C-alpha cells in the first residue's frame with residue numbers, strides 16, 4: 702500500500718519588531734528568540750527562516766499543518782513584535798528550508814540581495830508578496846550554506 706505523507710504547509714507572515722534600538726541589546730533579544738525557537742521547532746519538526754530588515758520581521762514556517770498552526774498561534778501572541786499579518790498559507794510539496802530556525806538580518810554583505818528583491822518598499826506599503834519573501838529567503842539560505850561549503854545540495 703502506498704503510504705500517504707502527512708500534509709505539509711508553509712505559512713509566511715510579516716510583523717513589526719518591538720525590540721530595543723540599542724544594537725547590543727537587540728542582538729541579545731534576537732539571540733533569546735533564536736535559542737528558544739530552535740528547540741521548540743525541532744520538537745515540532747518545524748523548519749523556518751526569519752528575515753529581519755529594519756524593524757520588520759518576515760518569517761517562513763514549514764511543517765505539518767497542525768504544528769505550523771500551533772507555532773504561529775504562539776508567535777502571533779508574542780509582545781516582542783506587533784501587527785502580525787499572514788501573507789500566505791498553503792500546502793507545499795516539499796520543504797525548502799533546512800534548519801529549525803535560522804535568522805538573517807540585513808547587513809552590508811547581503812544588502813544587494815535585499816535591494817534586488819524590492820521587499821522593503823513592499824513591506825512599507827504593507828503589501829509584501831509571498832513569492833518575493835520566499836525567493837529572498839531561499840537566496841539567503843543558499844548563500845549561507847555555500848559559505849559553509851554545503852552548496853552541492855542546491856544545484
Ligand SMILES: Cc1cc2nc3c(=O)[nH]c(=O)nc-3n(C[C@H](O)[C@H](O)[C@H](O)COP(=O)(O)O)c2cc1C
Pocket residue numbers: 734737738739741742749751758760762772775776777778779781782802
Ligand atoms: C519574530 C519572532 C519569531 C519567532 N519564531 C518562533 C518560532 O519559529 N518558533 C517558536 O516556537 N517560537 C518562535 N518565537 C517565540 C514565540 O513567539 C514564543 O515566545 C515561544 O514560542 C513561547 O514558548 P513557550 O510556550 O515555551 O513559552 C518567535 C518570536 C518572535 C518575536
